[in-house]
Amino acid sequence: xxxxxxxxxxxxxxxxxxxxxxxxxxxxxxxxxxxxxxxxxxxxxxxxxxxxxxxxxxxxxxxxxxxxxxxxxxxxxxxxxxxxxxxxxxxxxxxxxxxxxxxxxxxxxxxxxxxxxxxxxxxxxxxxxxxxxxxxxxxxxxxxxxxxxxxxxxxxxxxxxxxxxxxxxxxxxxxxxxxxxxxxxxxxxxxxxxxxxxxxxxxxxxxxxxxxxxxxxxxxxxxxxxxxxxxxxxxxxxxxxxxxxxxxxxxxxxxxxxxxxxxxxxxxxxxxxxxxxxxxxxxxxxxxxxxxxxxxxxxxxxxxxxxxxxxxxxxxxxxxxxxxxxxxxxxxxxxxxxxxxxxxxxxxxxxxxxxxxxxxxxxxxxxxxxxxxxxxxxxxxxxxxxxxxxxxxxxxxxxxxxxxxxxxxxxxxxxxxxxxxxxxxxxxxxxxxxxxxxxxx
Ligand code: ASP
Ligand code: MG
Numbered sequence: 001x002x003x004x005x006x007x008x009x010x011x012x013x014x015x016x017x018x019x020x021x022x023x024x025x026x027x028x029x030x031x032x033x034x035x036x037x038x039x040x041x042x043x044x045x046x047x048x049x050x051x052x053x054x055x056x057x058x059x060x061x062x063x064x065x066x067x068x069x070x071x072x073x074x075x076x077x078x079x080x081x082x083x084x085x086x087x088x089x090x091x092x093x094x095x096x097x098x099x100x101x102x103x104x105x106x107x108x109x110x111x112x113x114x115x116x117x118x119x120x121x122x123x124x125x126x127x128x129x130x131x132x133x134x135x136x137x138x139x140x141x142x143x144x145x146x147x148x149x150x151x152x153x154x155x156x157x158x159x160x161x162x163x164x165x166x167x168x169x170x171x172x173x174x175x176x177x178x179x180x181x182x183x184x185x186x187x188x189x190x191x192x193x194x195x196x197x198x199x200x201x202x203x204x205x206x207x208x209x210x211x212x213x214x215x216x217x218x219x220x221x222x223x224x225x226x227x228x229x230x231x232x233x234x235x236x237x238x239x240x241x242x243x244x245x246x247x248x249x250x251x252x253x254x255x256x257x258x259x260x261x262x263x264x265x266x267x268x269x270x271x272x273x274x275x276x277x278x279x280x281x282x283x284x285x286x287x288x289x290x291x292x293x294x295x296x297x298x299x300x301x302x303x304x305x306x307x308x309x310x311x312x313x314x315x316x317x318x319x320x321x322x323x324x325x326x327x328x329x330x331x332x333x334x335x336x337x338x339x340x341x342x343x344x345x346x347x348x349x350x351x352x353x354x355x356x357x358x359x360x361x362x363x364x365x366x367x368x369x370x371x372x373x374x375x376x377x378x379x380x381x382x383x384x385x386x387x388x389x390x391x392x393x394x395x396x397x398x399x400x401x402x403x404x405x406x407x408x409x410x411x412x413x414x415x416x417x418x419x420x421x422x423x424x425x426x427x428x429x430x431x432x433x434x435x436x437x438x439x440x441x
Contacts, residue, residue, distance in 0.1 A: 005199035038113025151188035217279030310365030
């Protein structure tokens, strides 16, 4: 069994969907389960339309335009999506009447992207002679908690998915990525880009031989190809390296998607729909064996850095516990931390919760807040590479007049992180990329 996920760009239009059909055809001697995202741009449009409706600006035509255009390209009959169009129209009208948009309702609206795309794609594949049938993920046993916008599966997916699938016979299920349902019947989403996670959860439950994530780059790259024109493909890397990269916005994989395949030891392949002959990136337990000393450079921009300075921190047990209990209570997610005897710096995203947390943190010490910062994460196959490598990261940046303001490398960590200003990001990444990737190991 192989689980294959096609992202929004892979199903963006007829030309792309034809490539998808070919990839599925070529694997037709194996059992396959396909996870699909919404067509590119549809989820964002749905979310925007819901927000506009909540402000009294109802525009159903705009909400449905892209989906209708794709149906037209594929010659898919109106009847295929008629009931979903009606349901979405009623929902958006309702939102515009009550002028209210809860997280639960937003998930409900966002779910239409995948619910529509799987129906249209399965219909189109059937026209090509494939035994494809569309499913909403919950019909195949993916139930979640009620954490709208970032839902996670209830543990019984491991039993439910294989049981339900066994009853299906020999078909190719085309399943919604991104969405699930809670036990009260409310539709939930796993978070933006969540289809990767749907795919790896299905792969885990089905003990698949492999899981393939198809998108629009040649696998995972040594840096963001949008920023670095000579970014290189990474042929192979470990789950650990991939997790660090995903967490720091490498944009290829959803950060939580590595966990299920790591647990189940299922090889994960990242492939390019536009270059299906390219081997992409294979992710397994094995460290990467690239001839370069690091694996990849990722970054996450628009971060806020808080520094708390307090002499009370010096030889005082429990200071960090006090700080983190405030952060925990306000649900602040911290990516990077660095401490000295009397000060602690951490990075997070600006939010109203952070404002509230800062009021409490001010009681623990002097708080300094700076915004518009980028975390650069340099990931290597193992920690020795940082200790032994001749590239001096700070010197490379200094050379370009870029100040690295905070540095973090955990004990035996494979991820060296530092902070630069947002506006320096392109310069910083390109100088680091050429320093590391022009030198053979
Ligand atoms: N359609 C969803 C999004 O745009 C999920 C996904 O594509 O993975 O975020
Ligand atoms: Mg994606």
